[in-house]
Amino acid sequence: xxxxxxxxxGLVQPGGSLRLSCTASGFTFSSNAMSWVRQAPGKGxxxxxxxxxxxxxxxxxDSVKGRFTISRDNSKNTLYLQMNSLRAEDTAIYYCAKDLxxxxxxxxxxxxxxxxxxx
Amino acid sequence: xxxLTQPASVSGSPGQSITISCTGTSSDVGDYNFVSWYQxxxxxxxxxxxxxxxxxxxxxxxxxxxxxxxxxASLTISGLQAEDEADYYCSSYTSSSTLGVFGGxxxxxxx
Numbered sequence: 001x002x003x004x005x006x007x008x009x010g011l012v013q014p015g016g017s018l019r020l021s022c023t024a025s026g027f028t029f030s031s032n033a034m035s036w037v038r039q040a041p042g043k044g045x046x047x048x049x050x051x052x053x054x055x056x057x058x059x060x061x062d063s064v065k066g067r068f069t070i071s072r073d074n075s076k077n078t079l080y081l082q083m084n085s086l087r088a089e090d091t092a093i094y095y096c097a098k099d100l101x102x103x104x105x106x107x108x109x110x111x112x113x114x115x116x117x118x119x
Numbered sequence: 120x121x122x123l124t125q126p127a128s129v130s131g132s133p134g135q136s137i138t139i140s141c142t143g144t145s146s147d148v149g150d151y152n153f154v155s156w157y158q159x160x161x162x163x164x165x166x167x168x169x170x171x172x173x174x175x176x177x178x179x180x181x182x183x184x185x186x187x188x189x190x191x192a193s194l195t196i197s198g199l200q201a202e203d204e205a206d207y208y209c210s211s212y213t214s215s216s217t218l219g220v221f222g223g224x225x226x227x228x229x230x
C-alpha cells in the first residue's frame with residue numbers, strides 16, 4: 001500500500017524558514033517523480049514544485065521560485081521542501097504527491113501538513 | 120503561468136449527469152494529453168479520478184469520464200450520488216518554465 005506522510009509544518013514568522021518532509025512507502029521511491037501541492041485557506045490547489053526520480057530535474061511555480069528548494073534522499077525514501085523567506089501568502093496545507101507520469105499526474109497524495117506564516 | 124479556468128460551482132440532482140469544463144491554452148491542455156481530474160473533500164487528501172484526459176485509475180467508478188477538445192477538457196459524472204458532492208480540480212502538464220498547473224476548482228453540489 002502506497003503511503004505518503006508529511007511532517008515539519010508549523011507556525012513561522014514572515015521572513016522565516018521551514019523544511020517540510022514527506023516519507024514514502026509502498027512503492028519504489030527512486031523510480032517516481034514527486035510533487036508538492038498546496039492549498040491556502042479558502043483557495044484552490046496550487047502546484048508548487050516537482051522533482052525527478054533521480055533528483056536531477058527540479059521545477060518550481062513562479063510564486064515560490066528562488067525561495068523554495070525541493071530535494072529528495074532516495075536512500076531514506078524521503079522528499080523535502082526547504083522554504084525560505086516565507087510570506088503570509090505561503091500559509092497553506094502542503095501536500096506531497098507521487099507522480100504517475102513525471103508530468104504532474106498525481107496518483108497518490110499524503111494527508112498534508114499545515115504551514116502558517118504569521119507574526 | 121495562469122491557472123486553468125473552471126466554473127466555480129455546478130449542481131445536479133441524484134441520478135443526473137453533470138459536466139465540468141477546464142479551459143487552458145495551447146501551452147498546456149491544448150498541446151498535451153496529460154490532463155488529470157481530482158476529487159477533494161475538505162480536510163482529506165485529493166484523489167485522482169481521471170488521468171491522461173480520459174483514463175480511470177483502478178477502483179474509480181465508470182460513472183466518471185473525461186474528454187478533451189482543443190484547449191478545453193471536461194469531466195462528466197453520470198448517475199450523480201450524494202457522495203459525489205466535493206470539490207473537483209483539473210490539472211495539466213505545461214510547456215512553460217514551470218511544470219504543472221491546476222484549475223481554480225469547481226464545487227459540486229448534489230441537490
